[in-house]
Structures are given as C-alpha cells and as structure tokens.
Amino acid sequence: MRKSLPTALATLAVVCLALTPARAAQSYAERVRQAVLPNGLKILLLEDHKAPIAVLQVWYRVGSRNEQLGRTGLSHLLEHLMFKGTQKVGPEEYSKIIQHNGGDDNAFTSDDATTYFATIASDRLGVVIDLEADRMQHLAFDDAQFTPELHVVMEERRLRTEDNPVSALFEQASAVAFSAHPYQWPTIGWMDDLKQATRQDALEYYRTYYSPGNAVVVCVGDFAADALLAQIEKAFGSIPAAAPAPAVRAIEPPQQGENRTVLRRAAQLPFVAIAYHVPNLKGPDAPVLEVISAVLSGGKSARLHQQLVYQKRLARDAGASYELTTIDPGLFILYGQPLPGKSAKNVEQELLGQVERLQRTPVDDRELTKVRNGLEAAFVFGQDSLFYQGMVLGQYEMAGDWRRIDTYLPNMRAVTAQDIMRVAKTYFTPLNRTVATLEPLPSAGKAPEPAPAHPTGVVH
C-alpha cells in the first residue's frame, strides 16, 4: 500500500523528537526503577499496565563506533551470530523458544549499541531473562554456522546498500564527512571487510564487549518491578564481572573547509544531502537543533516540504535529520530528491536558501507553537508503545544517562527564535558542510530483454 512520503516523514520526525511528558503526571526519574548489580549490569524497569505484555531489551555498549578499518561490520555480524546458540541452546533455537511462548524477538545494531529484544506475555518474561543471561556468557558456534551467516550479512548489505542508490549516497556522505571518527563507516560494514571476517574475529569481539558491565537490561510492561528485579538478579547476578571494554578515543577535529562528493551510478533520479557537524545532547545547543529539525521537516506544513515540494515543485521529497542521542557528536543532514527534469543543483541551492532563512529571519510565534504542539503530542503517542518507551530509555542511557529524558521537553520549550538564528549561524557554515550528490548514470543498454509480459515502464 502506498503511503504518501510527506506523511511518513512527518510521523518519523515527530516520533524521533518526542521525549518528555506534556501532561504525564510523573517524570521518567519517578517511574523508572534503576538497579546496578555488583558485576556491573545496569537494570532499568518501567511498569506499564495497559496490557498483559512486556518488552525486554538488552543493550550492549558496542556498535560500529567500536570497530576499526579493515574490520568494520563486526558488531552487526556478531548480532547475527548471537542467535547461533550456546552450550545449552541450539542454533536458531532462541527465536523458536520465544515464538513457542507466543513472543516476538529480534535485534538491531547501530553506530553506538547492539540491542536484543523480545516482546512477550509478561508472565513469560522469565524465559527471555534466562535466554539472555545464558547468551551473555556462553555463546558457541562453529564454522558450519558462521559461514552461512556471514553470507546472510553480505546479502543484507546487497539488499540495503549495494542495490539502493540513495542508501549508498548516505553511506558515502558519512564516509566523507568524518575523517578521524568511526562514524565514517557504515554499521553493516564495508563489503571487503565482511569478506575477510573470521569466526575468531567474532568470538574475540564477543569476549571483549559482551559482559555485564557493558550491558543494560531495559524492561517495560505489565510486571511488578520488585519481583522482576529479583528474577533478573538471579539470572544475571552470577555472571562474573569482566575487564572494562576498551574506550573509543577518536575525536573528530573541526572541519576546515567544504567537502563535496559525487556518487555516479545507475539510478532513476538524483539526490542531494547536505551534512553539518553538530553537537549531540551533551551540548547546550542540542534542543535548539531539535527544534530546527522540526521547523524544517516536522510535517507536511514544515518548511522544506512547503517550499521545495509544494511551492517551488523542485523536489519529490525533502527533509532534515538530526539525532540527539549519539555517544559522540554526529551530523545534521538536509536532503532532497529532485522531481524528474529538475536538477540536484537547484535542490541544493534551495536547501541552502532555507538554511540562510533560518540564519536571517526569526521564526515567528505561530510556527514555534506549532512545533511545540507536535512534540508534545508525539510524546504521548510514544507512551502508547512499550517498545518505543524501552527504545528511548536505552538510547538515552547509551548516550550517557537515561535521566536526561526528563530535561528534554523543558529544554525544548525554552528554545527561542533568537537561539535558532544563533545556532543556525554557528553550525550551518560553508566550512562545516559536506555536500553529497547522487548523479544517475544513464542506464546503458545492457543485456537483451528476454521477458514476456510485464507492466509498462519497468524494463531497463
């Protein structure tokens, strides 16, 4: 089914930004029970009794940020291998056991963290707890499991990046924007690094990063926190503490001139992304950047859609992306895809025009009020989902401290039109930007077409 992109983006932007209660009676600090076991495992429990279910997430403080050139993609590869079993549990049994108990499970990896989760009837949480405690210390797999899974990950990379021009462009933009920091490489890893990864690499990586002191258990749902805490303590408490994982020392130096990069490959339409280095939630300007992101792309009435898509009919899609909860400072990205017949250059100029407008003209009260309403509504929507509440807790904790969640909305409400102008002038400078452009190659007459009937216009 087709969903209009502006709507999809609006929802995205709103959900990403949402964080603190508008009229929620209690703060996260009041609602979340935190405990730290002697072996270093941190536990965050949030009771929510809407339905007799719960989500349990185990967050490991390891992602592609912890990798090195030549061995990129190991964090994500290990995420896949974590389902290959232990001394007690057979290969791929994990998901079968969860499904047997009526639950769903999966995992994902980002720059900063690797997360495993299961959603299940709350009276079955013990099953998840035992499985997670087991695989935190007893992962076991041989080459017969390793090799096919490595191929699966390569297929995943083909699916997500190799055969997706826009995704490939974003990969290249990061690779160019960062020179010293690991955020330069993709979470899934470079293909040639994947080809050379070994079982030994993965096991070593597991031993280095998977330990109670490097993990956080987050659980949200229909349980009594005291009883659940005791259950978690019993399962994880005996896991020995391990040496602290090596710290990431890389610091991205200030950029001193514009980067431009062009990706030329087969594609239907061009695409342009403009990225600026910006602070994350550890800096005082983060709430201002959040608000700017909503001003630019928080809904169909936001500036980029209104100007580029609606008024000027230059782009089929345009938006902005900023993420607060990174461990190290990341990028603020503006992007647009030209309509057929319109050029990437035009879209780039218009995106830069919108940046200038932020720097020159104060945002009026009506627009600021609209943005705030959107953020407050999105917060309540976020509370409708157990999974999302767990995500917010985990992401904030990975980025430093989950308690910062409670400062989000007050900080955001304090943002003024003057702040927006100041912050736009500080970070959105030519010296600090990377412009990445996808230039489609005309599809050459490749192989002859042996196909019979097909819908119009799909053959190249």
Added chain:
Amino acid sequence: MRPQRSTARCGSAHAGIGVGPRRAASRSMSWLATCMLSAWAATAAATPPAARFTLSNGARLVVSEQHALPLVAIDMFIDAGSRRDPGGQEGVAALTADLLTEGTERRSAEEVSRAFDAIGAAYSIAAGVDFATANMKFLSKDLAAGLDLLFDVLLHPRFPEAEVARRREATLAHMKAEEDEPGEVAERAFLKAIFADGPYGHPVIGYPDAVRKLTRKEVAAFYSQNYRPDGTIISVVGDVSASDIRERMEKALRQWQKGTAVAFQYPPDRPATATTVAINKPITQANIVLGHMGIARDNPDYYPVLVMNFILGGGGFSSRLLDNIRTKAGLAYSVASFFTPNKAPGSFQVVMQTKNASTTDAIRRACAEFERIRTEAVGDDELNDARLYLTGSFPLKLDSSAKMASFLTQVEFFNLGDDYTDTFKQRINAVTKDDVRRVAQKYLQPDQLTLVVVSDLSNVQAPTAPVCVETGSGGGDQGTGAGGHKPAPVP
C-alpha cells in the same frame, strides 16, 4: 528517506528495503515491526471490548474506550480501493485518496497541512486494493478539532485543478523513484502476471500512462461514486466515551448520504498459467517472487492455511524456507511466504533476494519445500509451535491504540464477530497435520507457479516455466537442506 545507520537481523522481512534513520530510532521500529509479524498478523488479536453502532446513514461505528493515555486513534475503511479503478484510469483511487488533504471547501491545501500539524496529529489517507484507509491520531483534548478536520477532508474535498496537477506529477515521480526498488518492480510484475486485467492486477498507484491522463473530472467522479457511508467502517479507540463519539459522528456525518454504487462484483478467477517474467536491472541481487493465486479471507480453509504457511515460510526463523535458504545455505537475508487474504482471492507469494549467481539454487530450494509440505506430514513439534505462536502472540498485535483501531475495523470488515479472540484460538487449535497437508496440496500448485526475477540478466539466466520441475541444470546447489528433491507430478 533518511540516512541509515542501523541494521538488523530481521528474518521474514519483506519490507525494510528503504532508507532508515541514521541510527536505531523510529524507522527501525516500523520495519522491525514488519519483520516480526507474519503477513497475516493484523487479524490476530484479543478482541478489545467495543461498542458497535450503525449510524443513520448506514456507516458502521466501533468504539473502544481506553483511558490509560489522553489520545484518540481513528481507523476508517471506505469502499474506494483500487479494485474500483475503471479500465484506463488505473491509479484514480490512489490519486483521489491523496487529494483529499489537498484542499476542501473551507481550507486550502496549505491550511489543511497546517491544521493537522497545529494539533500534532499523525495521519494517513491512502487507497488499498479493497478499500481506502484513513487513519489519524491526536490528543483527546483536540477531539473536536481532530474530528472536524478529518471529516472536512473526507466529506468536503475540492480537488482544485492545480493540486490535481501537483499530485499527478508527484505520483509519476514516485513511480520513477520506485523503479530503483527492485522488490517493488518484482511485486508489480508478479501481480500483473497472475491477475492480468482483473481488479487486483494493477498497482494501487496506477500505470504512468493512465495517471498522466487523470484530471479533476475523473477524480471527482471517482469520489462521488465511491466515497459513501454504506460500506464505511469507522473505529475509534482511546480516551473517549462511546456515546459521545456516536453523537458526534451522527452530527458530523448527517449530510453524508448513501450512494448508488452497486456491490462490487469480482470477475471469475481466470485459469492460472505458469509464466516467467525476467526484468533486467544493473543490480547485485536477484529479487525473486514465486507464487500464484491464493485465497479469499472468507475461505473456510483460512485457518489451516495460516498454520501451513507459518510452517512453510510465514513463521520467520521457525519457518522451513528461512531455515533452508537463509540459515543453512546463507543465500538470502530475507525469505518469506505469505497469502494475501483479500475480499476476493489474493495472491500466494514467496519473496526473497539473493546474489545473482545463486538465483537457481534459491528457487530450487523453495520448490523442494513446496514439495515437502505437500507430500510429507509436518512434525508434531512444528504443528504445536505454530499453534502456540499464532494463539499466544494475540495480545502483541494489539499493543497500541492505532493497532487496536485497525484490528477492530478488520474484524468488522470481514465479519469476524466480537468473539473473534475465542473463535480464532479454537480454529487454530483445531488444525491437524492432515489439514496442513490437505491445504498444502490444495493451495500450493508447483506446476502453476509464476516466477518473477528482477536481476542483472547479463550475469544470470532466469529459469523458465514451469519453475518447479527438475531440469538437471544445477545452480550451485550446496547440498544442504532439501535441494535436489524430485517433484512429483501434480494432480
């Protein structure tokens, strides 16, 4: 379309090819959710307590009071899906749904967007095949404003010529961009091959040549013919009172009168013929769709088919296709099978992607699994696991107000009954091993499979029909799983 920095294990994903967020935030949630659910999941859940009304104009209203959070979720079906696109106007249902939010008698397009954003509402109005869907979520303090806006766009659209031109242009651009999504290209070619010119044969978004010719006239005609209260279902879930909602709806919809649209008639199924469609793209993977006609939602075999498909390829990491093609052979990241249970018989599909060189191997493995489930009884464990998952995961499918609203609408649309929780469990638990084999033999037809492959054809030769017949030309079969199985002739 946002930069992607997170990546996941997702087994049965068939979505998730698009660009996600930089890290692990909201988009990954939506595609993770897609990964986790089997294709049928939307109709499986514990029925929430709900009041049901028929409004004086014939629209049906379902209200479930949920007071835990100050929000309201609305989900509507209107009998205005792409199955009603007139020949030569493929895409008019989609364009009409799209244009509802582009100007009303009271508001310009810009004012509509601003009004939604001013209350922070999340919303989407889009055509599907059987019906158009409108859904909206807002804070309960904004109930009056939210309903006013929703019914303004649904009942009083103006379809200004300038906006029709804009959306037409955007639709054509969208089609062009989708040519870079090989999975989408394959899906379209597949539906065209099996449904031909039938109501499900064209993409909801339409064909470029048809869309280019659509004007205000066709859109307005489609609207006045099909946007009618008869057949409309409205579900409201959240911090509301059922009687208050009923009163508000009666008032808001008073002027919305029944139409003259005749009940939709599906043309009879055309006899299936196995075909192979190969489409050339300069890409690294073969995007494969393998399948044929499926069943309608009201087919009495729906429940055994659900169980059978779970074991075959709907059950994520528990499924045979995933175990064979992904876990054992490492040939694909995503492999899944699903039936699409529409009002009329939809499709059955196996969807997977594999590097060009392993195309034949992956297809042969799928064929072997069709054969195995048709000829051998499934294991006791497999049957038991499928039952436990399908019945036990009920509440998970209902874990947000929006999902609950969408569920209630479907229960109403397919007449599943307000005791659906119980009947669903009973029917799933009643499925036997014999049932599984019987429905596998009846609804999987290896000699009638249509195959679509979108790949770099300079590097790979797609098999020709009939697909699941041993030809002896191996494609790098690695000897694991059930590859090399000799298919029996099919009755």
